[in-house]
Amino acid sequence: MAETNGGAQQQPPQLNVLTQYIKDFSFENPNAPNSLQPSQTQPEINIQINVNARPLSEDGGPDHEVELKLEGKAQTNGTVLFSFDLTYGGVFRLQNIPQQEIHPVLMIECPRLLFPFAREIVATTVRSGGFPPLYIDPIDFVGLYRAKVAEMQGGGQQPGTLVS
Numbered sequence: 001m002a003e004t005n006g007g008a009q010q011q012p013p014q015l016n017v018l019t020q021y022i023k024d025f026s027f028e029n030p031n032a033p034n035s036l037q038p039s040q041t042q043p044e045i046n047i048q049i050n051v052n053a054r055p056l057s058e059d060g061g062p063d064h065e066v067e068l069k070l071e072g073k074a075q076t077n078g079t080v081l082f083s084f085d086l087t088y089g090g091v092f093r094l095q096n097i098p099q100q101e102i103h104p105v106l107m108i109e110c111p112r113l114l115f116p117f118a119r120e121i122v123a124t125t126v127r128s129g130g131f132p133p134l135y136i137d138p139i140d141f142v143g144l145y146r147a148k149v150a151e152m153q154g155g156g157q158q159p160g161t162l163v164s
Contacts (some may be wrong), residue, residue, distance in 0.1 A: 013101075015109060016093040020117060023067060024087040028080075029129045035081045036130045043081055047072040049139055054105040064095045065111040068118050070136065082129050088118040107148075108141045115139060 030036060050069040055061065066089065073083040092110050094102060115138070123133040 014093070014095040015097070015105060016095075017113060018063065018091040018093055020088070020090045020114065022086070022121065023089040024085070025121070025125075026083075026085045027129060028083045030080055030083075032130065035079065039076055041076045044127040045072060045074045045134070047136060049053040049144070051107055051111045051144075052142070053095065053103075053110065056091065062095050064092050064094065064106055064110075065112065066090050066092055066106055068111045068114045070118055070122060072110040072134070072136075073129070074124070074134075082126060082131060084122055086121060086124060087153045088114055090114050091152055104145060108145050111139075112141050115141075118134045 048069075048071045050067075050071075052067045052069070054065055054067055056063040062158040064116050068085045068088045068090075070088070071084070074081040090110060090113070092106070094105060097105060119136050
């Protein structure tokens, strides 16, 4: 335990993962088996990342749901090879975290904890769809957060969702 200047004991900040889960998942291989043929062209892969967070109680209690949404599509010569849409969620308990730090923790640290699991789900599913596994590069959640905050402040809005 940490002590404050007055000698009173203060609890350290805590971030606990209570559960993780697939909330929604879709994988499409619309042109199989033709899309599985060897190709001389490297596919174009586009991926979008979104983060949403919400408290689980109306009184703003310590538990929050954070959703990491990964959407992607691989194409070659205008033909879709595969596409996926994953919403991977987690319930996090935040305790003894100053109010001004709660939003950054929810939008940076929580998705950072969820990402490796979501990445593995995508890689395994793409491989099971007949393609080489797709290992999504690590995501700079701090950079995404800063960009979104700057964008929202420019428009006079409060940030609530991250989109890349």
